Amino acid sequence: xxxxxxxxxxxxxxxxxxxxxxxxxxxxxxxxxxxxxxxxxxxxxxxxxxxxxxxxxxxxxxxxxxxxxxxxxxxxxxxxxxxxxxxxxxxxxxxxxxxxxxxxxxxxxxxxxxxxxxxxxxxxxxxxxxxxxxxxxxxxxxxxxxxxxxxxxxxxxxxxxxxxxxxxxxxxxxxxxxxxxxxxxxxxxxxxxxxxxxxxxxxxxxxxxxxxxxxxxxxxxxxxxxxxxxxxxxxxxxxxxxxxxxxxxxxxxxxxxxxxxxxxxxxxxxxxx
Amino acid sequence: xxxxxxxxxxxxxxxxxxxxxxxxxxxxxxxxxxxxxxxxxxxxxxxxxxxxxxxxxxxxxxxxxxxxxxxxxxxxxxxxxxxxxxxxxxxxxxxxxxxxxxxxxxxxxxxxxxxxxxxxxxxxxxxxxxxxxxxxxxxxxxxxxxxxxxxxxxxxxxxxxxxxxxxxxxxxxxxxxxxxxxxxxxxxxxxxxxxxxxxxxxxxxxxxxxxxxxxxxxxxxxxxxxxxxxxxxxxxxxxxxxxxxxxxxx
Amino acid sequence: xxxxxxxxxxxxxxxxxxxxxxxxxxxxxxxxxxxxxxxxxxxxxxxxxxxxxxxxxxxxxxxxxxxxxxxxxxxxxxxxxxxxxxxxxxxxxxxxxxxxxxxxxxxxxxxxxxxxxxxxxxxxxxxxxxxxxxxxxxxxxxxxxxxxxxxxxxxxxxxxxxxxxxxxxxxxxxxxxxxxxxxxxxxxxxxxxxxxxxxxxxxxxxxxxxxxxxxxxxxxxxxxxxxxxxxxxxxxxxxxxxxxxxxxxxxxxxxxxxxxxxxxxxxxxxxxxxxxxxxxxxxxxxxxxxxxxxxxxxxxxxxxx
Numbered sequence: 001x002x003x004x005x006x007x008x009x010x011x012x013x014x015x016x017x018x019x020x021x022x023x024x025x026x027x028x029x030x031x032x033x034x035x036x037x038x039x040x041x042x043x044x045x046x047x048x049x050x051x052x053x054x055x056x057x058x059x060x061x062x063x064x065x066x067x068x069x070x071x072x073x074x075x076x077x078x079x080x081x082x083x084x085x086x087x088x089x090x091x092x093x094x095x096x097x098x099x100x101x102x103x104x105x106x107x108x109x110x111x112x113x114x115x116x117x118x119x120x121x122x123x124x125x126x127x128x129x130x131x132x133x134x135x136x137x138x139x140x141x142x143x144x145x146x147x148x149x150x151x152x153x154x155x156x157x158x159x160x161x162x163x164x165x166x167x168x169x170x171x172x173x174x175x176x177x178x179x180x181x182x183x184x185x186x187x188x189x190x191x192x193x194x195x196x197x198x199x200x201x202x203x204x205x206x207x208x209x210x211x212x213x214x215x216x217x218x219x220x221x222x223x224x225x226x227x228x229x230x231x232x233x234x235x236x237x238x239x240x241x242x243x244x245x246x247x248x249x250x251x252x253x254x255x256x257x258x259x260x261x262x263x264x265x266x267x268x269x270x271x272x273x
Numbered sequence: 274x275x276x277x278x279x280x281x282x283x284x285x286x287x288x289x290x291x292x293x294x295x296x297x298x299x300x301x302x303x304x305x306x307x308x309x310x311x312x313x314x315x316x317x318x319x320x321x322x323x324x325x326x327x328x329x330x331x332x333x334x335x336x337x338x339x340x341x342x343x344x345x346x347x348x349x350x351x352x353x354x355x356x357x358x359x360x361x362x363x364x365x366x367x368x369x370x371x372x373x374x375x376x377x378x379x380x381x382x383x384x385x386x387x388x389x390x391x392x393x394x395x396x397x398x399x400x401x402x403x404x405x406x407x408x409x410x411x412x413x414x415x416x417x418x419x420x421x422x423x424x425x426x427x428x429x430x431x432x433x434x435x436x437x438x439x440x441x442x443x444x445x446x447x448x449x450x451x452x453x454x455x456x457x458x459x460x461x462x463x464x465x466x467x468x469x470x471x472x473x474x475x476x477x478x479x480x481x482x483x484x485x486x487x488x489x490x491x492x493x494x495x496x497x498x499x500x501x502x503x504x505x506x507x508x509x510x511x512x513x514x515x516x517x518x519x520x521x522x523x
Numbered sequence: 524x525x526x527x528x529x530x531x532x533x534x535x536x537x538x539x540x541x542x543x544x545x546x547x548x549x550x551x552x553x554x555x556x557x558x559x560x561x562x563x564x565x566x567x568x569x570x571x572x573x574x575x576x577x578x579x580x581x582x583x584x585x586x587x588x589x590x591x592x593x594x595x596x597x598x599x600x601x602x603x604x605x606x607x608x609x610x611x612x613x614x615x616x617x618x619x620x621x622x623x624x625x626x627x628x629x630x631x632x633x634x635x636x637x638x639x640x641x642x643x644x645x646x647x648x649x650x651x652x653x654x655x656x657x658x659x660x661x662x663x664x665x666x667x668x669x670x671x672x673x674x675x676x677x678x679x680x681x682x683x684x685x686x687x688x689x690x691x692x693x694x695x696x697x698x699x700x701x702x703x704x705x706x707x708x709x710x711x712x713x714x715x716x717x718x719x720x721x722x723x724x725x726x727x728x729x730x731x732x733x734x735x736x737x738x739x740x741x742x743x744x745x746x747x748x749x750x751x752x753x754x755x756x757x758x759x760x761x762x763x764x765x766x767x768x769x770x771x772x773x774x775x776x777x778x779x780x781x782x783x784x785x786x787x788x789x790x791x792x793x794x795x796x797x798x799x800x801x802x803x804x805x806x807x808x809x810x811x812x813x814x815x816x817x818x819x820x821x822x823x824x825x826x827x828x
Contacts, residue, residue, distance in 0.1 A: 018720075024608070031647075085546060088540050111806050175533050356716035359714065
C-alpha cells in the first residue's frame, strides 16, 4: 500500500489547533482576573480610605455593618425556610415518587429553577400588595431558590446507589429508617456541598430584592431594608451623592463573602483520596 | 513484513500508582507474542506503552525504552509510531458515525491519501486481509453498527491494517466475542503473522497456547517469565508461572 | 417503582414530603398566575399586538414589547456568540491539551466565574468594559448610570457582560458532554495515528454536538433573564433599532430599571406583561437546553442553575 506523507501540514494544523485553544482559554479566564484585579484594587483602596480617615471611619463602618447584618439575616431566614422545604421535596422525588412522577417533578423543577430571578421579586410585590419589608425580601428569595434547592438536592439523592437502599430494606428497615440511616448519611457530604453552592449564589442575588425595596421606591434612596447587593445596586443606579468608595468597598466585601462560601463548598465536597 | 519490537526496562505509573516495573521483553518479527496474566497485572498498560497510547491518559507517566527495529519509538513522532504500530482494542470500537468503507479508509485519509479510487482499492485489500470483504462488499456504505460484534472487531482489524503497519497490538481482541467469532479471529491471527508482528494480550490461556509462538507471563506489574509458548506452558521455570498456567490461581 | 406503605408513620412521612413537593410546584404556578393577573389590564388593552408595538411611550399611553425583545435578542445573541466560541474551545482545551494541574486551576477559576453575583459583574463592567468600549469607539452617544457618566454604555456593553456571565455554563456543560463521549472511539482515532486536532474533529466532536446545543440554549435562557448587570451598562433606552453601540433596554433590564411602584397602573400592568413574556421565553429556552442535556445524560454537577 502507498504511503503518502504530508506530515508537515498535519503538524502545522495541530499546532494551530493547540494555539487557538490556548488563546481562547486565556480569553475565558481574562474576565475573572480583570474582575478580581479591578474590584480588588479599588475595593482595598476604598477600605483603606474609609477606615484610614478618622472622620469617615464611624459612618463607613456603621453603613457597612448594617448592610452586612441585613444581608446575613435575610440569607439565614431564606435558607431556614427554603432548605428544609426543598430537601423534603427532593427526598420525595428521589425516594418515593415513581419513575414517571419523579420525571415529571424533575422536569417542573428544572423549568422553575431556570426562571429569571427578577420575576420572583415582582410576584411577591404583587402578592403582598406593595408591602415592603425584610419579610418580602425573604419570600422573594425563597420563591426563587426553592426549585433550585429541590433540583440540586434531588440530583445528589438520586445518586445514592439503589443497592444500599435495597440492602437496608432487605434487613427489614422501614422507608423512614432507610432514609435517615442510609440515604441521607450516604449523600451527606454532597448534599451539604450542593446546598452551600445554592447559598453562595443566593447571598449575592440582587434582582428578587430589587422591586420590593421600600415599597418599590428604590431610587428615592430611603434607608431601611438594604442588604449588601441591594445597597450596591441602588448606589450604582442612583448615583449622585453616593461615594464611589462605599460602592467599591461593598463590592469587594460581597465578592469576598461569596468566594469564601464557594471555597467552603469546595472544601466540604473535596474527594478524600 | 513485520518488524521486531523490544521493550527495555519499561516502567509505567498512573499518578502515584506503579502499574509496570522494569519490563524487558523481545517481541520477534513475524511472530505472535502473547502476554498473559491475571486482571490488573499491567499487561494492557504494557502494550499501550508500545504504541505510545499510555501517555495520552491524564496522570500517566513512564520510563524505559521501546525499540522498533532498533529505533526508539519515544524519539519518534507519536502519530508516526501509531501508524507503524497498530492496535486492536478489547471491545470493537468502529467509528459509529461513519460507514463501513469510511471506517477502513479513515486512517489512510488521515495520512494524506485523497484519491477515491486508491482509497477504495486499499480498503478492499484491508477488508480482504481481515477476512471481512465477502460479508460486507454489498453494504460498504451502511453504518458500521449494522455489523455483528465479531464483524465489527474484524472491521477494526481491517481499519488497522489499512494504514500498512508493521506491528499489530491486540488487547484481548476476542474477550467480548462469542466462541465462533473468537475462532475466526484466532484463525485470522495465524494468517496475519506472515505479514505482521503480532502482540496479543489475553487472559485466556488456551487462546495463548493456540495462537502464540512466544508467551510472557505478567504478575503485579512485573514480567515473571518469558519463553516459547510450549516451554512456558509445559516446563515453567518460576513457581508462580507454574501455578498460573496450571490454573491454581488467576 | 418503589411502593409506599400507606400505613402509620411511613404513610404520614411520605404525605408530608409529597405536600412539600406540592408547595414548591404550587409556588411556581402561583407565580405564573400572579404575573398573568397583574398584567391583565395591559393584555386587555393591547392584546397580542403588545408583542410588536414598537414603542414604549408612557406619555402617549403606548406600551409595546418590541424594543425590549429587540434588545434582549440582540444582547443575548452577542452573549451566546461570545460565550459559545470562547466557551466551547475552552472546554475542548480543558479536556484535551495542557498539563493537568493547569487544567484544574483553570477549571476552578471558571467555576468561580459562575458564582460571582450579577451586581458585582455590574460594578466590573462599569469599571472595565464600558471604558474600554468608550475608548475603542468614539461614538458620541454618551450615557450615564448614577455616578458613572460618559460614553460606552449600550447594547455591546450589555452583550459582552452577559457573554462573560454565560460562559461558565457553556464551558461546564460542554466539558461534561466531552467527558461522557465514548473514550474508546477517541483512542481508536489516536491509535490510527491521528493528531490531537484530528482526534477531536473525528472522534470527539460528533458526540458532543447536542450537548453544545443544550449549553447554548441554557446560556440564552440565562442571558434573557439577567437583569441587574445589564441594566447598569446598557443605557436603559427602550427603542427598536439603534445598532450595537446604541443605548437600549432588554426585557429584564427594563424590569430592574423601572419597577418602582410609582408609575401609573397601566404602565405597571405593561411592565408585568413584559415579565410574563420574559417568563415564557426563558422557560422555552431553558426547557430546550435541559432536554438536550438530559437526552445526552449529561450531569450539570453543582452548577447552581
